[in-house]
Amino acid sequence: MGVRRRGREYALQMLYAMDLTEYLPDEVFAGFNAIQDLNRDAFYYARRLVDGVHGHLDEIDAVLTRFAEHWKIHRMAVVDRNLLRLGVYELMFLKEIPFPIVINEALEIVKEFSDQEGTQFVNGILDAASKEFRPDETGLKGRARKAAVASDAPEEPPTPA
Template sequence: MSRRKARETAFKVVFQVDQVQADAKKAFDYLVLHDKLAEKNQGFSWDLIQGTLEKQAEIDQMIASYSREWALDRMSSVDRNIMRVAAYEILYLEDSQAVVAIDEAIEIAKKYGDEGSGSFVNAILDKILGEKNG
């Protein structure tokens, strides 16, 4: 559960950066206190945030290639940002357990997204994982 909270915090920060151009570090520091993210998980969460923002263009291109019916800017910002964070973890973190990252992204999507978010996030992330494992 603790890594889920770290992933959820990462999603919230990336979402804020996407929606209101928030300062990632300030948003993270606030959420660490507000959501009581354990110190042992703060590094993991911050790595997800930094990496996602650094690789966002590449990640967005991949998400867009698998979501042909939804342009990136037309899809739910919740779904888009959950997928960004999970895709970063799947593609770029060496110690990532991709299946866990996808499962937790689905749960976060169910919590913050709409009725179809979990399925949509699952479908896109499965395709990204499939391409990685190619």
């Protein structure tokens, strides 16, 4: 398993702990570091992710609320909610990571920690978020431009009957 994958799994576990307690990131980092036989590089990547999610939590949750129609954040499964937070954070702020990798990694992790419904839920929301936050990568920017040009084309005058 790669360093980033392991780091994402560590980050998910840390966010899960923070979600169920009132611990701040530094408290979770210290506790996690004390009980785990950690891959150091993965741990540092996890810290970067957790700090990022924590620092942008309101913004990330607003995105989740927008894309998770008919779902309130607090009603989502804890694993799914926190994995979505990680994925949305990466899509929004870690542009150096291609969006297919963000989605694929999230799906591999959700398969391990959640269920089939969670997999579909996470996939749908991250796919929608990728289209908004990575339009150049998803090809939507080009399609949106073509649609705009087509809609700006002059209408042909009606033919006389």
